[in-house]
Structure formats: C-alpha cells, structure tokens
Amino acid sequence: MSLGAPAADDLQPASFAFTPENRARVETILQRYPADRQDSAVLPLLDLAQRQHDNWLPRAAMDHVAEILDMPKIRVYEVASFYTMLNKAPVAKHFVQICRTTPCWLCGSDEVERAVRETTGAAPGETVGDFTVVEVECLGACVNAPMVQINDDYYEDLDYHRTVQVLEALKRGETPAIGSQTGRHGSEPAGGATTLTKLRPAGTAG
Amino acid sequence: MPKLTIDDMEIEVEAGTSVLQACERLGIEIPRFCYHDRLSVPANCRMCLVEMEKSPKPIASCAMPASEGMVIHTDSELTRNARRGVMEFLLINHPLDCPICDQGGECDLQDQAMAYGFDHSRFQENKRAVTEKYLGPLIKTFMTRCIHCTRCVRFADEIAGVPEMGATGRGEHMEIGTYIEQAITSEMSGNMIDICPVGALTSKPYQFHARPWELKRVETIDVLDAVGSNVRVDARGGEVMRVLPRLHEDVNEEWISDKTRFAYDGLKRRRLDRPYVRGADGKLKQATWSEAFAALAARLNGVPGDRIAAIAGDLVDVEAVVALKDLMAALGSPHTDCRQDGAAIGGGPRAGYLFNTSIAGIEDADAVLLVGANPRHEATLINARIRKTWLASDARAPLPVAQIGEAVDLTFRTQHLGTGPETLQAVADGAHPFFQVLKDAERPMIVVGMGALARPDGAAVLATARRLAESVGAIGDDWCGFNVLHAAAGRVGALDAGFLPGPGGRDVAGILNGAREGALDLVWLFGADELDMSAFGAPGEGPVVVYQGHHGDRGAARADIILPGAAYTEKAATYVSLEGRVQQARQAVFPPGEAREDWKILRALSEPLGHRLPYDTLAQLRARMVDLNPVFGRINTLVPVDWGAFGADGAMDAAPFVGPVANYYMTDPISRASETMARCVDEILGGQRAAAE
Numbered sequence: 001m002s003l004g005a006p007a008a009d010d011l012q013p014a015s016f017a018f019t020p021e022n023r024a025r026v027e028t029i030l031q032r033y034p035a036d037r038q039d040s041a042v043l044p045l046l047d048l049a050q051r052q053h054d055n056w057l058p059r060a061a062m063d064h065v066a067e068i069l070d071m072p073k074i075r076v077y078e079v080a081s082f083y084t085m086l087n088k089a090p091v092a093k094h095f096v097q098i099c100r101t102t103p104c105w106l107c108g109s110d111e112v113e114r115a116v117r118e119t120t121g122a123a124p125g126e127t128v129g130d131f132t133v134v135e136v137e138c139l140g141a142c143v144n145a146p147m148v149q150i151n152d153d154y155y156e157d158l159d160y161h162r163t164v165q166v167l168e169a170l171k172r173g174e175t176p177a178i179g180s181q182t183g184r185h186g187s188e189p190a191g192g193a194t195t196l197t198k199l200r201p202a203g204t205a206g
Numbered sequence: 207m208p209k210l211t212i213d214d215m216e217i218e219v220e221a222g223t224s225v226l227q228a229c230e231r232l233g234i235e236i237p238r239f240c241y242h243d244r245l246s247v248p249a250n251c252r253m254c255l256v257e258m259e260k261s262p263k264p265i266a267s268c269a270m271p272a273s274e275g276m277v278i279h280t281d282s283e284l285t286r287n288a289r290r291g292v293m294e295f296l297l298i299n300h301p302l303d304c305p306i307c308d309q310g311g312e313c314d315l316q317d318q319a320m321a322y323g324f325d326h327s328r329f330q331e332n333k334r335a336v337t338e339k340y341l342g343p344l345i346k347t348f349m350t351r352c353i354h355c356t357r358c359v360r361f362a363d364e365i366a367g368v369p370e371m372g373a374t375g376r377g378e379h380m381e382i383g384t385y386i387e388q389a390i391t392s393e394m395s396g397n398m399i400d401i402c403p404v405g406a407l408t409s410k411p412y413q414f415h416a417r418p419w420e421l422k423r424v425e426t427i428d429v430l431d432a433v434g435s436n437v438r439v440d441a442r443g444g445e446v447m448r449v450l451p452r453l454h455e456d457v458n459e460e461w462i463s464d465k466t467r468f469a470y471d472g473l474k475r476r477r478l479d480r481p482y483v484r485g486a487d488g489k490l491k492q493a494t495w496s497e498a499f500a501a502l503a504a505r506l507n508g509v510p511g512d513r514i515a516a517i518a519g520d521l522v523d524v525e526a527v528v529a530l531k532d533l534m535a536a537l538g539s540p541h542t543d544c545r546q547d548g549a550a551i552g553g554g555p556r557a558g559y560l561f562n563t564s565i566a567g568i569e570d571a572d573a574v575l576l577v578g579a580n581p582r583h584e585a586t587l588i589n590a591r592i593r594k595t596w597l598a599s600d601a602r603a604p605l606p607v608a609q610i611g612e613a614v615d616l617t618f619r620t621q622h623l624g625t626g627p628e629t630l631q632a633v634a635d636g637a638h639p640f641f642q643v644l645k646d647a648e649r650p651m652i653v654v655g656m657g658a659l660a661r662p663d664g665a666a667v668l669a670t671a672r673r674l675a676e677s678v679g680a681i682g683d684d685w686c687g688f689n690v691l692h693a694a695a696g697r698v699g700a701l702d703a704g705f706l707p708g709p710g711g712r713d714v715a716g717i718l719n720g721a722r723e724g725a726l727d728l729v730w731l732f733g734a735d736e737l738d739m740s741a742f743g744a745p746g747e748g749p750v751v752v753y754q755g756h757h758g759d760r761g762a763a764r765a766d767i768i769l770p771g772a773a774y775t776e777k778a779a780t781y782v783s784l785e786g787r788v789q790q791a792r793q794a795v796f797p798p799g800e801a802r803e804d805w806k807i808l809r810a811l812s813e814p815l816g817h818r819l820p821y822d823t824l825a826q827l828r829a830r831m832v833d834l835n836p837v838f839g840r841i842n843t844l845v846p847v848d849w850g851a852f853g854a855d856g857a858m859d860a861a862p863f864v865g866p867v868a869n870y871y872m873t874d875p876i877s878r879a880s881e882t883m884a885r886c887v888d889e890i891l892g893g894q895r896a897a898a899e
C-alpha cells in the first residue's frame with residue numbers, strides 16, 4: 001500500500017456529514033478566510049472531519065469537505081494524501097506515533113519501540129486491540145527525546161519502563177499525565193532550572 | 207518591451223514573455239518536460255535551466271519573465287551541467303524499458319536524454335515502482351515511467367475542464383492519478399496521451415500494435431464530427447493504426463476529441479467490401495460490380511425521374527455528393543436531400559447554416575447563448591474553445607454563457623434559462639433578462655444546435671434566433687454572432703453543393719412518406735443510416751433501396767442493392783467544416799476488397815444508366831464542383847458570407863429542445879462499429895470497469 005492511499009471499499013462508510021455542533025464550527029472556520037480564498041479552509045475542515053470520525057478520514061468525509069468548499073474532489077484528495085497526520089484508513093482508539101528521527105533515536109527510541117511492541121503486541125504499521133502503532137519522522141520535541149505521540153498528546157522523556165507505564169495506564173482506561181514522564185517542567189534542563197531561579201514579583205524593575 | 211541578450215544575440219520581446227519563449231523566437235531549442243505552451247507554467251521539471259549572468263544559480267527559463275538587460279547563455283558549461291544533473295535525477299526512477307515502451311521512438315525523455323543527458327547512471331539503489339492506475343478504456347498507464355511533470359493534471363483541469371487527475375501522496379510516494387479509481391469522464395482525454403512526455407500514459411487500443419517508425423503518416427481531415435479537425439492518420443500496410451491531431455490554430459489547435467482519435471477500429475469492422483444484390487429469394491447475395499450495375503440499370507429501366515429519390519448521409523464527401531446530384535438531375539429526379547434529421551436549414555444565404563463567428567472567433571465573444579445545442583457532445587472542440595474563452599475572461603465577471611434546452615454540464619459555468627421555444631421567444635422579445643446581457647455585449651454569440659432545428663418547427667426557431675441575433679446587434683460588419691452548430695461532417699458540404707429538394711422535390715420526410723405511400727420506386731441512400739428504415743417496408747415491398755456506403759449499418763440492412771464505398775481515410779475528398787472551411791482529406795489506405803471511392807462508383811454507374819457523367823478524373827470533378835459553387839475552390843479559407851433572411855415565420859411548438867447526440871461515443875456507422883467506442887459506453891457512460899483487464 002502506498003502512502004496516503006484510501007482505505008479499502010468495505011471499510012468506507014456510505015456517507016458522512018458534520019454534526020450540528022461541528023457544522024457550526026465549520027461556519028466559524030470559513031469566516032476566517034476571504035470569500036475568494038475559501039479553499040484555504042480545507043485543512044481545518046479535514047481535521048475537524050477526522051476528529052468527528054474516530055480519528056480517520058473516509059472518502060465520504062473528503063467528498064463532503066469538497067462539497068462544502070465547492071472545489072474538485074481530487075484537490076481535497078491531494079491535500080489529504082499529502083499530510084500524514086490525516087489518517088486515510090481506520091486507526092484504533094489509541095494511535096501511537098513513535099518518533100524515530102535522529103535525536104530521539106540517539107536518546108533511545110529503539111527501546112521505546114521495543115516497549116510499545118511488547119506492551120501492545122503491535123509492531124509499527126500494525127493494529128492490535130486498542131492500539132495502532134506507526135513510526136513517524138520528527139515531531140518537534142527533540143529536547144525531550146525520546147517521545148511518542150498518542151492521539152493528540154505528547155509523552156516525553158521516555159525509556160523502556162516509562163513507556164510501558166504509559167501504555168499500561170491507557171490499557172486500564174486511565175489517563176496518564178502528558179508531557180515529560182520524568183517530571184521535569186516543559187523542556188527545562190533535566191537537572192532543574194539553572195537560570196531565572198527566583199521569581200520576580202510582577203511590576204518590579206530590573 | 208524588454209531587450210535581452212541570448213547567446214550573444216539581442217532580442218526585444220513583449221513584456222511578459224518568458225526567457226524560454228524568447229529563446230524559441232531565436233530558434234534556440236530549450237529542453238523541457240513540464241512546460242507546454244497551452245498550459246499553465248508550474249516550473250517543476252527543471253529541465254529548462256539556463257545560465258543567467260549575475261545569477262548565482264541557473265534559472266528555470268519557462269517561468270522567468272524576460273527583462274531588460276538580461277544576459278542568457280543556453281550552451282554554457284553551467285547550463286550543460288545543470289541539464290545533465292536534472293536529467294540524471296529524472297532517470298533515477300525511470301525504468302529502462304524503452305524497447306517495450308509504446309512511446310519508444312517518439313519520446314521526449316528518450317530524445318532529450320540522448321541530447322542533453324549523461325551516457326551512464328551513477329545510481330546504485332533500487333528504483334521505485336508505482337502501481338498502474340485505471341483511467342478508463344482509452345488510456346493505458348505505466349506509472350513507474352511517470353516523471354511527475356503534471357501536464358496531464360493541468361490538461362484535465364484547464365483544457366478538458368474535468369478536474370479528476372491529481373498528484374496524491376508526497377515526496378518519493380507522490381503518484382499521479384485519480385486517487386479514487388475511475389474512468390476519466392472527458393471527451394478529450396486522449397490528448398493526455400499526446401502531451402505526456404514519457405510513456406506513462408499511452409493509448410490503450412494502440413498498445414503494442416506498432417512502432418512509430420513503421421507507420422506511414424498521412425495528413426488528412428476528420429469527419430466524426432463537423433469541426434473538421436486536422437488529423438494525421440498513421441497506417442501500416444492497409445490498416446489504420448492510430449489517429450493523431452495535427453496543429454491548426456483556427457480549428458482544433460493541437461487537440462482532437464476522443465471519438466476522432468479512437469473510433470478508427472470501426473473502420474475495420476462491419477465493412478461493406480463487395481457489392482450485394484438481393485436475389486429472388488429475398489436474400490442479399492454477393493455480386494460483381496457489373497452484376498450490381500446491371501441489376502440497378504434493370505430496376506431503373508423505364509422508371510420516371512419523379513419516382514426516384516436520393517438521401518445523402520452525415521459522412522459524405524463533396525465530390526460524391528456533386529456526382530450524385532448530377533446523376534439525379536440526369537435521371538430527372540428532384541427528390542434529393544442531405545438533411546437526414548430534417549433540420550430546417552439550407553437553401554437560403556450561406557450565413558443561415560454556418561458557424562459564422564468561426565471557431566477562432568469564439569475567443570473574441572463576450573456573451574454566448576446556446577439554443578438546443580450541447581457543444582460538449584456535438585462538437586467537442588468548439589466546447590473547448592468556449593471554455594478557453596470563459597477561463598480567459600475575468601474571474602469576477604466571467605463570460606456569460608446561457609443554455610436553452612437540456613441542462614447539460616459543459617465544463618464551465620452556464621446559466622440554464624429554460625428548456626424550449628417559449629424561453630427563446632421570451633429572450634427574443636426582450637422579456638427575459640438575458641436579452642439585455644446579449645444586447646450589452648459587444649460581440650454576442652448565438653449558437654443554434656440541431657436539437658432546436660431538426661424538428662417540425664425548426665424553420666420558425668431558426669427565424670426567431672435570427673431575429674434575436676439582429677435585434678441584439680450580433681450582426682455587424684466585423685462580427686457575425688449567429689451560428690449553427692452542426693454535428694454531421696458532410697452536411698455543410700452537401701448544403702453548399704445544393705443537395706436539396708429541387709423544384710417540386712420532396713425533402714427527407716417527404717421521401718419517407720412517399721416510400722410509405724408507394725409514390726417512389728427507387729430510393730438511393732448515400733451513406734444515410736439515421737433514418738426510419740421501416741418507411742421502406744420489408745424487402746420486396748416498397749421501393750427498391752440502393753445503399754451506397756462503407757458500413758453494414760441500418761441502411762445496408764434494408765438495402766436491395768449495396769454499392770460498397772470508401773470511408774474518409776480511404777479517399778481523396780473534400781469536406782466543409784461547420785464554419786464553412788473547405789478542407790481536403792487525403793487517402794491513407796485503400797478501401798477494403800471491392801469497395802471503391804464513391805464518386806468513381808457513380809461515374810462508372812452513370813454509363814450503363816445511359817447518363818454518362820462528364821468527368822473522368824478527380825481534377826475534372828473538382829473543376830465541376832467549383833463551377834457549382836466557387837466556395838469549393840477556396841481551400842482552408844473562410845469566405846465572407848452575406849447576411850440575409852432565412853428561416854420561416856410560424857408558430858413554435860412547446861416541446862423542449864432535445865439534442866441529437868444521445869450517446870457521444872456512437873453517432874455514426876464508424877463509431878457504432880468500433881469496439882473501443884463500445885467499451886467507452888460501458889466504462890465511461892456506464893461506469894463499469896471491464897472485468898477482463
């Protein structure tokens with residue numbers, strides 16, 4: 001299967017329409033663009049459609065977006081197939097994207113992948129139970145490498161055990177804390193802040 | 207007017223000219239793949255890189271506007287290296303399968319790799335492979351060969367107006383195709399094969415049938431619609447292998463419709479290849495020419511001219527029509543007609559049945575009204591011109607195009623005013639708002655199709671449309687906005703030859719009625735198949751039916767005597783296109799078996815009938831044609847026409863206009879005999895994919 005190919009026919013729903021709440025959001029999104037540049041709304045609308053439809057985009061949804069924007073269907077397919085964050089085939093409840101670009105790899109993404117594989121039973125590219133696992137290129141969190149993205153959330157500063165903990169928590173139906181799994185704040189230095197250590201009261205000079 | 211220097215030559219060009227075009231004007235060849243003069247410029251293949259002084263990098267000449275003081279080098283070391291580098295990248299993923307590729311021998315990539323590339327590759331890794339795409343019954347894909355120039359995508363978007371092709375995926379995984387598997391639903395899709403610079407899109411019916419250097423090329427004229435597209439017929443032995451477009455800026459530019467391109471296999475099937483005579487047992491039997499002539503002479507013996515009639519069909523050439531007209535006159539018959547569909551045209555001034563604006567003239571129009579016309583199916587390239595004009599117009603105030611008749615998708619935005627004559631009447635009376643649009647336009651066009659004219663009230667419709675054209679100022683000294691849209695290639699030529707009922711003569715409806723009533727003893731069907739054959743009764747009853755033509759279609763099925771003629775690729779013949787352009791077709795192959803050129807059949811036949819026609823050579827016949835109508839001597843020119851009154855006053859029926867082309871892919875005996883066209887009907891119109899791929 002080539003990247004971005006549509007899902008098989010038997011997986012495609014017959015129709016798709018935005019829910020009334022999302023329809024209202026569509027109107028808001030459309031207002032952000034000038035009247036003769038409405039095509040620009042294609043990405044936000046595809047994202048909205050994907051969120052409404054179990055995190056993947058069926059053909060009917062792409063067609064629906066094309067219809068709303070009055071643009072040829074193929075133009076929507078081109079956009080949808082270009083962006084890897086738009087899923088063209090069904091994914092499980094937890095969509096695990098393992099970053100394997102150089103910084104993460106140097107910091108141990110191989111171990112993270114092993115943890116994912118052993119905990120979920122799914123190798124990259126596979127779906128087992130509630131987990132779909134894929135390998136992706138840089139997700140832009142190199143300072144907190146290695147990391148995975150699960151649905152919309154980043155889980156950072158992983159190693160084998162911390163990855164297993166996150167996944168086990170998801171399996172139990174819990175919501176693990178997002179961000180760094182070592183407890184560091186944002187992407188501050190791993191050993192704690194080295195500068196601006198004292199909070200300055202608001203409004204004071206210097 | 208920027209002045210620039212290219213390879214030490216100075217040239218001054220209009221502002222907006224690209225460097226590539228400036229080079230071309232100096233006769234310097236710039237290699238290119240994605241650039242095409244009739245498409246937008248994406249500058250993505252990079253093959254046209256040239257060196258520009260003061261620029262650190264070579265520039266893409268197709269997208270760089272020429273500007274004052276530029277100094278360009280098209281044959282410098284930098285340029286040559288840039289081309290070699292681009293070519294090496296292009297060939298990284300291109301397979302080395304030229305020996306089995308249909309494009310081999312006429313391939314831009316092959317030629318340019320020879321001229322501008324390296325002699326070897328440094329690429330060691332695996333080449334990528336791409337799955338084949340299904341684009342319908344006409345286009346075969348080998349997507350591994352695709353170099354992503356996107357010409358086909360832009361053609362579908364811009365020229366054909368069916369945005370169905372696209373580039374999906376990205377990077378190494380980018381693929382050209384339709385994403386969702388489907389047949390391309392354009393009547394011009396075959397042109398993608400021509401503009402594809404590699405062998406990624408090739409002709410499905412032609413695949414693996416011939417190599418370009420084996421073919422004999424004959425430049426001729428197409429007759430499958432009335433546009434008069436200039437084509438090149440490529441033949442090998444006695445067989446037409448393919449049909450390609452030929453450049454004619456004023457007619458078809460460099461495109462042709464799919465029917466023109468792909469219906470040629472119909473020339474090999476269901477052909478009449480020897481004369482037949484119906485025997486006493488009611489069965490058609492093979493005969494020699496002399497037996498057929500003798501049978502015909504026997505049937506005509508003693509029959510008064512008033513009981514003989516002739517109908518000319520849609521694909522007839524002027525030579526044969528003139529010969530038949532002369533023969534009928536010699537036999538004393540006034541019952542001749544060339545309007546199988548009963549269209550109420552002809553007889554009056556030439557302006558009354560021509561596409562007066564001319565095809566190239568469409569580009570000057572600023573408002574269009576289509577009356578009972580579906581140019582997309584009746585004259586595809588006229589539709590492409592209207593689309594071109596519409597696209598070129600200001601997007602905020604696009605060319606207004608309105609339809610009266612069936613609401614059809616013409617690949618551009620139209621306004622549907624109504625379905626029948628009452629809407630036309632309202633516009634003509636000025637009661638409809640579109641009247642004002644036409645009135646305000648400087649060069650309005652009114653196009654009347656056969657859907658509005660081939661009906662009992664056709665003459666009244668024609669007169670109404672004429673009055674509308676006059677009242678909105680569409681008729682002027684330098685602009686004639688009244689147009690008749692023909693669908694039959696032989697029609698205008700036959701009208702120019704005056705193949706119409708003589709004094710007291712019957713028209714087509716009259717001939718059919720006469721046959722029903724027993725008022726006729728012999729009816730000559732010259733390539734006329736689109737008639738109600740039941741009028742002639744069963745063989746043995748009714749009049750004797752003579753069919754002269756090239757295909758065993760409806761006419762031949764009823765005929766008592768069959769005279770096998772030549773199809774358009776098999777004779778030197780004259781055709782007049784719908785805009786009144788006289789063009790000469792050339793012979794590419796010989797007619798099959800005993801079949802002969804039609805005028806020769808008539809000339810040979812005239813002798814045993816005792817009315818020897820006075821021409822023995824084509825030159826003599828053509829001199830006779832010019833005598834009859836001087837227009838036939840004005841090859842490939844548009845002769846100015848005089849405006850006059852035509853049409854007839856009368857009440858118009860309320861019935862809606864219905865176009866003559868119900869099935870675009872099958873409109874005449876040739877396309878009905880074509881397997882490729884049958885596949886188009888199944889897969890494009892029916893939307894089914896053939897099980898056997």
